[in-house]
Amino acid sequence: MTDAALLEVRDIVVRFGGVTAVGGVSFTVEDQQICGLIGPNGAGKTTLFNCISGIYRPNEGEIRFAGSTVTGQPKHRMIGLGIGRTFQNLALFKTLSVRDNVLAGAHHLGRAGFLACGLHLPWVGREAAALGAEAQRLMAMLDLESVAEVPVASLPFGTQKRVEMARALIGQPRLLLLDEPAGGLNHGEVDELAGLLRRVREEFRLSILLVEHHMNLVMSVSDKVVALDFGKKIAEGTPFEVRNNDDVIAAYLGEAPHDRAA
Amino acid sequence: MSTSQNPLAATLAPVATPARDGVMLRILIVLGGFVAIAAVPIAFASSYQLFQLTLAATYAIAILGLNIVTGFNGQISLGHGAFYAVGAYTTAILMTHFDVPYWATLPIAAAICGVIGFGIGFPALRLGGLYLALTTFAVAVAVPQILKYKGVEDWTGGVQGTFLVKPDAPEFTGLDNDQYLYLFVLVIAALLFLMAANLLHSRIGRAMRSIRDNPIAAEAMGMDIARIKTRTFALSAAITGLAGALSAIAVEFVAPDSFSVELSINLFVGMVVGGVGSIVGPIFGGLFVVFVPNLAESIARAAPGVIYGVILILFLYLLPQGFAGFPRRIGALLRQRSQG
Numbered sequence: 001m002t003d004a005a006l007l008e009v010r011d012i013v014v015r016f017g018g019v020t021a022v023g024g025v026s027f028t029v030e031d032q033q034i035c036g037l038i039g040p041n042g043a044g045k046t047t048l049f050n051c052i053s054g055i056y057r058p059n060e061g062e063i064r065f066a067g068s069t070v071t072g073q074p075k076h077r078m079i080g081l082g083i084g085r086t087f088q089n090l091a092l093f094k095t096l097s098v099r100d101n102v103l104a105g106a107h108h109l110g111r112a113g114f115l116a117c118g119l120h121l122p123w124v125g126r127e128a129a130a131l132g133a134e135a136q137r138l139m140a141m142l143d144l145e146s147v148a149e150v151p152v153a154s155l156p157f158g159t160q161k162r163v164e165m166a167r168a169l170i171g172q173p174r175l176l177l178l179d180e181p182a183g184g185l186n187h188g189e190v191d192e193l194a195g196l197l198r199r200v201r202e203e204f205r206l207s208i209l210l211v212e213h214h215m216n217l218v219m220s221v222s223d224k225v226v227a228l229d230f231g232k233k234i235a236e237g238t239p240f241e242v243r244n245n246d247d248v249i250a251a252y253l254g255e256a257p258h259d260r261a262a
Numbered sequence: 263m264s265t266s267q268n269p270l271a272a273t274l275a276p277v278a279t280p281a282r283d284g285v286m287l288r289i290l291i292v293l294g295g296f297v298a299i300a301a302v303p304i305a306f307a308s309s310y311q312l313f314q315l316t317l318a319a320t321y322a323i324a325i326l327g328l329n330i331v332t333g334f335n336g337q338i339s340l341g342h343g344a345f346y347a348v349g350a351y352t353t354a355i356l357m358t359h360f361d362v363p364y365w366a367t368l369p370i371a372a373a374i375c376g377v378i379g380f381g382i383g384f385p386a387l388r389l390g391g392l393y394l395a396l397t398t399f400a401v402a403v404a405v406p407q408i409l410k411y412k413g414v415e416d417w418t419g420g421v422q423g424t425f426l427v428k429p430d431a432p433e434f435t436g437l438d439n440d441q442y443l444y445l446f447v448l449v450i451a452a453l454l455f456l457m458a459a460n461l462l463h464s465r466i467g468r469a470m471r472s473i474r475d476n477p478i479a480a481e482a483m484g485m486d487i488a489r490i491k492t493r494t495f496a497l498s499a500a501i502t503g504l505a506g507a508l509s510a511i512a513v514e515f516v517a518p519d520s521f522s523v524e525l526s527i528n529l530f531v532g533m534v535v536g537g538v539g540s541i542v543g544p545i546f547g548g549l550f551v552v553f554v555p556n557l558a559e560s561i562a563r564a565a566p567g568v569i570y571g572v573i574l575i576l577f578l579y580l581l582p583q584g585f586a587g588f589p590r591r592i593g594a595l596l597r598q599r600s601q602g
Contacts, residue, residue, distance in 0.1 A: 053482065079484040091479035093472045095539075103465070104472045108484030110465040114493055117464035118457040124464065131465075171483065 004067060006031045006207050007052070007175055012061035014047050021047040023231040024061070029175065029224075034201055034208045036218035036239070039228035040251055045211045046088070046179070048228070052209065053085045053177050054078045066174065080108045084173030086164045088180045094153035098144050098163050101152055102135045105167035131170075138166040142196075158189050169200065175207045176200070182214040190214060194221050219243060227251070293452045300448050309440045313512065314552055316440075319447045320509040322548030323454055325532040326541075327501030332530075333539035334462060335494045336474030337386055341398030343526030344405040345375045345499040349506030351409065354424045354516040355417050364429045364511050368450075371507035372500040379499020383492030402526040409518040423517025426510065447508050454501060459541050461497075470494055471539075502529075535577055537584025546585035550577075 005028035014022040022044040029035045039045050050056040052063055054075045063071045065081060073081065084105075093101050109131060112124040139145050142162045147155060152163055161181065168176055182190045194217055201208060212218045218225060218239070225242040227235040229251040235242045242248055303315055328342045352371040356362040362370075382401070386394050410421050418424065431442030461467050469490050472480040477487055510516050532551040537543030558569035581588055
């Protein structure tokens with residue numbers, strides 16, 4: 001089992017009515033690898049991403065994580081298995097403070113239930129203190145300490161993105177799914193993000209699966225890139241290999257290869 | 263909608279912070295202080311005034327229950343009067359038919375309402391927002407009529423209702439019965455508000471608010487939405503049912519018409535006026551629900567409803583975040599002044 005990949009996507013098929021959004025895609029993500037998932041609009045990236053994060057259930061195929069099947073698991077189990085995520089257009093708890101948002105990411109690490117919390121039993125306090133310290137550390141790392149008590153809705157977009165990253169990291173994922181993390185960021189912020197992703201991978205020893213339109217980011221941080229088009233995998237390899245793949249170039253430049261011209 | 267950022271959160275935070283040394287002492291001080299301040303009227307208020315304050319305290323508890331499910335968890339209930347009624351009738355039936363002591367009826371009333379709330383919590387999962395509001399409203403409409411039903415008349419007393427006897431104050435307190443009951447309700451209210459504050463500042467309370475704000479993200483954070491929502495509904499119903507039980511003891515009488523739809527609406531009004539999603543808001547809400555209608559009647563005997571309406575609109579206009587948002591609003595105004 002030790003040499004098996006952390007994430008194995010096997011022959012995934014997703015159909016919406018008569019439309020096949022993903023038509024039999026397989027790939028793997030290794031431990032502590034950064035994998036970029038690219039493709040033009042409508043290629044099936046987001047659909048595939050939603051299968052891995054448990055939002056969609058594929059019609060066919062299987063997704064295995066750390067040696068066990070995750071397809072069909074309830075959504076709230078995913079983080080407990082070690083799969084954390086961020087969202088494309090931010091999905092923060094908007095009235096909650098930055099600190100509470102980050103702590104919400106540690107929900108699955110806590111054990112205290114309604115009664116224990118209501119009575120504030122001593123061990124509940126210790127549990128909360130340990131997670132509170134971890135939240136503090138992550139807020140420091142992501143430069144959020146000065147806004148810790150501010151409701152997230154009133155913060156700038158880039159800051160909110162960092163909150164979402166802190167919220168995902170505190171859950172101790174082994175695989176972090178990032179849905180267009182560069183969306184809405186300016187040039188400088190994208191560079192910072194690239195640095196952050198590398199640093200996060202080192203410090204937290206996790207794998208990252210990145211769905212992204214921003215080619216420079218994908219090509220600069222990924223160890224491996226998987227390219228999709230029309231629901232099929234058209235290329236997989238190092239950023240260099242994928243960038244120079246004829247099918248990928250054709251897909252992006254809109255020049256369809258002959259066999260797809262129907 | 264108000265938010266979790268109410269200014270009193272800071273005051274309450276020490277209760278929930280991890281530093282454990284002297285926490286029990288601090289809790290006792292906070293609780294004792296609250297009860298002591300609220301108990302001051304015992305010294306000079308008339309029996310009737312004490313009765314009104316007792317009722318305000320039971321409403322505050324009921325509104326606390328409603329605020330937990332609606333304010334903190336985002337499940338709108340327009341039917342919490344139904345749980346208040348079930349709690350009240352549970353106590354009335356246990357006291358009159360089974361000679362159960364008044365204090366022993368309270369956990370039973372809470373448990374029964376909790377189970378019913380848990381049961382309603384499941385269909386509530388499928389009925390979002392306004393649909394849930396209307397469904398709970400329908401329950402509130404049905405309850406008075408169910409209480410009048412002939413088949414259960416032997417238990418409920420039918421349309422006539424049932425009288426019960428106010429408990430005697432224990433000798434050692436040196437209080438009369440009204441004073442004692444007021445103090446009794448205050449102590450229970452203090453304990454419930456403290457536990458609610460603990461809960462709402464814990465991981466469970468954070469999960470409730472997270473689910474309210476963004477259920478999809480909450481699920482990705484590992485929160486089991488069905489589990490938390492149904493349990494929250496059960497807890498909310500239990501607290502409101504307990505309030506109903508206390509009200510039955512205070513009023514010494516239960517009848518179907520005391521638990522009309524208006525009661526549910528009053529609880530909702532009390533929640534909004536006090537502050538949606540505020541822990542201390544329900545205290546103001548309870549006082550508002552009891553005293554503002556009286557105030558309206560003293561201003562214009564002919565049309566108290568109009569005066570009540572005007573007062574309510576003024577409140578919502580001047581304090582859009584409820585009483586609990588008041589200190590923050592003052593702070594904001596002062597800051598504007600000093601800058602301007």
